[in-house]
Amino acid sequence: MTGLQHTPLHRIHIALGARMVPFAGFEMPVQYDSIKEEHTAVRQKAGLFDVSHMGQIHFAGPEAVTAVERLVTCKVASLRVGRVRYGLLCNEEGGIVDDVTVYRAAEDELFLCVNAANVEKDYRWCVRHATKAAGVRNRSAETALLALQGPDSSRILESLGATALPEMRRFQFTETELTGVKLLLSRTGYTGSDGFEIFVQAEAAQGLWKALTGAGARPCGLGARDTLRLEAALPLYGHELDDSTSPLEARLERFVKLKEGGFIGAEAIRARAETGPSRLLAGFEMLERGIAREGYPIARSGQPVGVVSSGGPSPTLGKSIGLGYVPPALAEPGQALDIVIRGKPVAARVVETPFVR
Amino acid sequence: MGNYDIRNDLRYSKEDEWVRSEAKGVTIGISDYAQQQLGDVVFVELPEVGRILEKGEPLGVIESVKTVADLFAPISGEVLEANSGLGEGPEAINDDCYGEGWMLVLSVADASEVEALLDRAGYLQHIKDREDQGT
Numbered sequence: 001m002t003g004l005q006h007t008p009l010h011r012i013h014i015a016l017g018a019r020m021v022p023f024a025g026f027e028m029p030v031q032y033d034s035i036k037e038e039h040t041a042v043r044q045k046a047g048l049f050d051v052s053h054m055g056q057i058h059f060a061g062p063e064a065v066t067a068v069e070r071l072v073t074c075k076v077a078s079l080r081v082g083r084v085r086y087g088l089l090c091n092e093e094g095g096i097v098d099d100v101t102v103y104r105a106a107e108d109e110l111f112l113c114v115n116a117a118n119v120e121k122d123y124r125w126c127v128r129h130a131t132k133a134a135g136v137r138n139r140s141a142e143t144a145l146l147a148l149q150g151p152d153s154s155r156i157l158e159s160l161g162a163t164a165l166p167e168m169r170r171f172q173f174t175e176t177e178l179t180g181v182k183l184l185l186s187r188t189g190y191t192g193s194d195g196f197e198i199f200v201q202a203e204a205a206q207g208l209w210k211a212l213t214g215a216g217a218r219p220c221g222l223g224a225r226d227t228l229r230l231e232a233a234l235p236l237y238g239h240e241l242d243d244s245t246s247p248l249e250a251r252l253e254r255f256v257k258l259k260e261g262g263f264i265g266a267e268a269i270r271a272r273a274e275t276g277p278s279r280l281l282a283g284f285e286m287l288e289r290g291i292a293r294e295g296y297p298i299a300r301s302g303q304p305v306g307v308v309s310s311g312g313p314s315p316t317l318g319k320s321i322g323l324g325y326v327p328p329a330l331a332e333p334g335q336a337l338d339i340v341i342r343g344k345p346v347a348a349r350v351v352e353t354p355f356v357r
Numbered sequence: 358m359g360n361y362d363i364r365n366d367l368r369y370s371k372e373d374e375w376v377r378s379e380a381k382g383v384t385i386g387i388s389d390y391a392q393q394q395l396g397d398v399v400f401v402e403l404p405e406v407g408r409i410l411e412k413g414e415p416l417g418v419i420e421s422v423k424t425v426a427d428l429f430a431p432i433s434g435e436v437l438e439a440n441s442g443l444g445e446g447p448e449a450i451n452d453d454c455y456g457e458g459w460m461l462v463l464s465v466a467d468a469s470e471v472e473a474l475l476d477r478a479g480y481l482q483h484i485k486d487r488e489d490q491g492t
Contacts, residue, residue: 019396035422036397223396223423289444291400291420313399313422320400342418 007052008205024116026053031221038224039315046150047220055119055140058111067134073256090265095243144205149195192232233353280331283353290346292322297340362389368474370431382464395421398450401443432470434463
């Protein structure tokens with residue numbers, strides 16, 4: 001596997017015997033032993049993920065807020081210092097360039113946490129659409145990101161000396177110090193469980209990883225990250241979202257300042273809202289034996305009506321679940337669908353999402 | 358190379374099935390190497406009893422949390438028994454791939470096909486070759 005980048009934790013993954021796979025140009029751990037057990041650890045206790053492959057694009061300067069306000073679909077000026085919002089970068093046609101979290105670090109400072117596969121694309125997009133006074137910098141390489149997820153996360157951080165965690169609500173963050181390491185602690189995640197994402201300088205990542213696993217967090221790979229986010233029905237770029245998918249189709253309108261506008265793609269998304277989307281993302285569960293996988297056709301009465309965007313077993317529910325795009329009338333909970341698995345229609349039903357609350 | 362339980366009393370196909378000769382025919386399953394590569398097995402689809410298989414023919418599917426893999430007939434023969442317990446308990450393939458995780462009993466159409474399968478040393482070499490290639 002040559003030509004792949006390594007995160008600052010690569011040596012630890014190898015020493016732990018992780019199965020490494022290429023992902024978005026990085027060699028990343030997909031699992032350490034069992035995806036199911038790693039998944040269950042996050043739902044019941046706590047798991048630790050290396051997500052240092054994700055990117056961080058910083059904005060600092062008098063026009064930082066103006067620039068980000070125009071770049072993302074969520075509201076930025078009203079975002080208080082120490083708060084995070086989920087949003088989308090959209091193109092002029094209203095397609096999704098990336099889905100991001102926006103961090104307000106100071107009055108004139110923000111950063112976007114972006115998908116690994118899109119770092120270069122996003123950075124170029126941001127530079128193109130921001131003025132010099134917005135101070136755009138790609139700080140992905142110097143930043144490591146650890147995700148501590150699961151109900152025991154607070155307790156683990158407290159055992160290492162963290163304070164004031166009960167006052168820290170979801171989508172808040174703070175700069176602090178832990179085991180002598182300066183870091184940014186954010187109550188966010190991509191699993192559907194409580195937890196924290198911890199931004200730290202690359203050189204401090206190994207020590208922090210060892211402290212957190214020493215305090216009881218189980219190393220978890222991208223395999224469990226994917227089954228966890230699927231149970232939470234959180235979209236994954238390249239699967240549910242891409243440059244030609246509208247936020248309306250992906251049912252992300254609550255993260256779009258449609259009324260205020262003023263962001264790239266606003267006019268196209270408004271126009272689409274007028275006519276109504278031609279397809280919608282729906283969550284489904286299998287009623288018969290079989291596992292839905294990305295790319296499988298979705299049918300109804302023998303007619304193709306859509307495609308599975310993500311699917312797999314849900315370790316928490318003990319059944320097979322998935323997401324896919326179907327015509328709006330078929331996206332309502334209770335609708336009967338067939339997932340075509342190796343040429344055979346297998347019964348499924350549209351259900352409310354998230355699958356696991 | 359990883360640590361795999363590869364046995365002297367079994368034959369192996371290059372597609373990672375094991376074959377055990379018995380009075381009524383052969384029992385087949387997937388090797389310890391294969392189950393480790395797959396990870397948590399969550400679904401198995403096997404052929405029905407009575408189906409005639411040609412050596413090398415796709416006979417079913419095994420799925421782990423992340424992967425879908427085809428199963429191939431290691432020899433030609435008729436399906437005499439299929440392990441119905443794998444429907445509800447596919448994890449038996451991870452827990453005990455040479456015992457509770459067996460898949461099929463096949464009749465033997467041509468005994469030389471069994472003889473032509475890899476022995477322990479040959480299969481271990483096959484694993485090593487693939488790991489060296491990084492596949």
